[in-house]
Amino acid sequence: MDWIRLIKNIPRRFREEQSEQLTYANQHKDAYRWIYLNQDIRFCCPSDVLATWVWRFHAFTLGGRAELFSFLKLAKGCTRLLDVGASAGIFSALFANTRSKAEILAVEPDVPSFKLLNETAALNSPESACWRFSPSVISHETGLFKFTSTGFGGDISAEGESVQGHTLSSLCAAESYVPDLLKMDIESYEYEALLASEVWLRQHRPRIFLELHFTLLKQRGKDAQEVVNFLNRLGYQPVDGSSFEQAVKSTLDHAGCARLALVMKH
Numbered sequence: 001m002d003w004i005r006l007i008k009n010i011p012r013r014f015r016e017e018q019s020e021q022l023t024y025a026n027q028h029k030d031a032y033r034w035i036y037l038n039q040d041i042r043f044c045c046p047s048d049v050l051a052t053w054v055w056r057f058h059a060f061t062l063g064g065r066a067e068l069f070s071f072l073k074l075a076k077g078c079t080r081l082l083d084v085g086a087s088a089g090i091f092s093a094l095f096a097n098t099r100s101k102a103e104i105l106a107v108e109p110d111v112p113s114f115k116l117l118n119e120t121a122a123l124n125s126p127e128s129a130c131w132r133f134s135p136s137v138i139s140h141e142t143g144l145f146k147f148t149s150t151g152f153g154g155d156i157s158a159e160g161e162s163v164q165g166h167t168l169s170s171l172c173a174a175e176s177y178v179p180d181l182l183k184m185d186i187e188s189y190e191y192e193a194l195l196a197s198e199v200w201l202r203q204h205r206p207r208i209f210l211e212l213h214f215t216l217l218k219q220r221g222k223d224a225q226e227v228v229n230f231l232n233r234l235g236y237q238p239v240d241g242s243s244f245e246q247a248v249k250s251t252l253d254h255a256g257c258a259r260l261a262l263v264m265k266h
Helices: 003-008 010-025 049-060 062-075 090-096 111-123 168-175 190-195 198-204 214-219 224-234 244-251
Strands: 034-036 042-044 080-084 102-107 129-134 143-149 154-156 161-166 181-184 207-213 236-238 257-264
Touching: 003 010, 010 034, 010 049, 010 062, 034 049, 042 090, 049 062, 049 090, 062 090, 062 181, 062 207, 062 257, 080 090, 080 168, 090 102, 090 111, 090 129, 102 111, 102 168, 111 129, 129 168, 161 168, 168 198, 181 190, 190 207, 190 224, 198 224, 207 214, 207 224, 214 224, 214 257, 224 236, 224 244, 224 257, 236 244, 244 257
Parallel strands: 080 102, 080 181, 102 129, 181 207
Antiparallel strands: 034 042, 143 154, 143 161, 207 257, 236 257
């Protein structure tokens, strides 16, 4: 037996047990799909086995849990979320279940994920929440993009299905939507999407919860530091008062992704 691994997993198992006790106390059907981060914060996973595993990993591991609470801290006081790269919708579900009023525009071009996203909305729709959906690619220009699905996510590529592409500005104009919180996780294409959106960002000043993909950007011949410099120039800073360098260092994972919670300071 791997005793070191067993000991390391004790805190995770404790959090799982707390969640399960709250789930049964509240008599939820399909109990395994319900997750409680604490007594007040709960959400329901879609029926997909992989999505449920990913969500439980987020909720109960130390790093994943820290990411969810970082998002919730940034989202305090916000009511209009633009979730770009929503996948099955874990962040949108959290947003919907943690405020008295919530409007959500969830963007996901991957067809299997988009179906799960709609299921997530049906399972996590208190009366105070209003969900909208867009199966679009977000990038630096409008038009058709080729998108290849991996079954739970995907990538812009030379081949694949044609998907409508938008900039942040064109999507929000088309949807008559002005977010106060932008969450973005689009597998390195944050580079194109953000750098093309200076006017829109200056005008609307949304808080930003960004997954910045250092390794994937390097593989594409792009430099993540350009995104950092761009956001810094616009006046964005980590919400906790740290520097960008400190925020990247403290959240960078083994896959080369940093998770940044940002507000515009000036």
